[in-house]
Amino acid sequence: MxxxxxxxxxxxxxxxxxxxxxxxxxxxxxxxxxxxxxxxxxxxxxxxxxxxxxxxxxxxxxxxxxxKTLKEERRDDRIECTRCSRKIVPRIITDRGNLDHSVCPYCGAWIEDFSILRNLISGIFKLAVKYPIPALVIVVIGLVAGNS
Missing domain, CATH: 2.40.50.140 (Nucleic acid-binding proteins)
Structure with a gap:
């Protein structure tokens, strides 16, 4: 040999x-x-x-x-779905050509919301839950300003 x-x-x-x-x-x-x-x-x-x-x-x-050859580490850009716990690449959903939200391709759970109006309303709601009195004052001021 x-x-x-x-x-x-x-x-x-x-x-x-x-x-x-x-x-x-x-x-x-x-x-x-x-x-x-x-x-x-x-x-x-x-x-x-x-x-x-x-x-x-x-x-x-x-x-x-x-x-040994140096192995290239593959980057894993996937995230974990909060509902089904699978590693996923979220699917983007559009509304009339605009980004709306992303979903899990397996279970359909919403991953991220891109709608500005929904995010604004959600942010106000979260503030109202966390700080009920200041949020009430903001809503009252908004109603008074809107009626003027």
Whole structure:
């Protein structure tokens, strides 16, 4: 057997096998039994292995991981739905071409309200619940000013 360096073309941990591309460009089949050590390889890892010829093509034996590739961390922009607790990308609902609100694609729960009028009324209501006396004064002043 000939010692060779190569790069993991792909490896499936679920299936337990994959292929290594040698420095010469030949693809070598390998499986978990051919790996030395406890770590499983990832796509792009640099490896040392022994090349053997089999009836179906090249086979990698005694595969050692030399260096692991840096994995790009995928950004997860999804949020959690307050009703169904699934990770979601909210769906935008428009009204006559204007942004209105967003909903959960699974359960339909409202995620965010973009309507200015609804947000204003909701804000006044929240203030009235939190500070009942000052909110009452604001409403009375508004009614007096409106009747003048």
């Amino acid at each position: 000939i010692p060779v360096k190569g790069k993991v073309k792909w490896f499936s941990p679920e299936k337990g096998y994959g292929f290594i591309t040698s420095e010469l460009g030949d693809d070598h089949y390998f499986n978990v039994q051919d790996i030395i050590g406890a770590d499983l390889p990832d796509n792009g890892d640099q490896v040392d292995f022994e090349s053997a010829k089999s009836a179906k093509g090249f086979r990698a034996k005694n595969t050692k991981i030399i260096s």
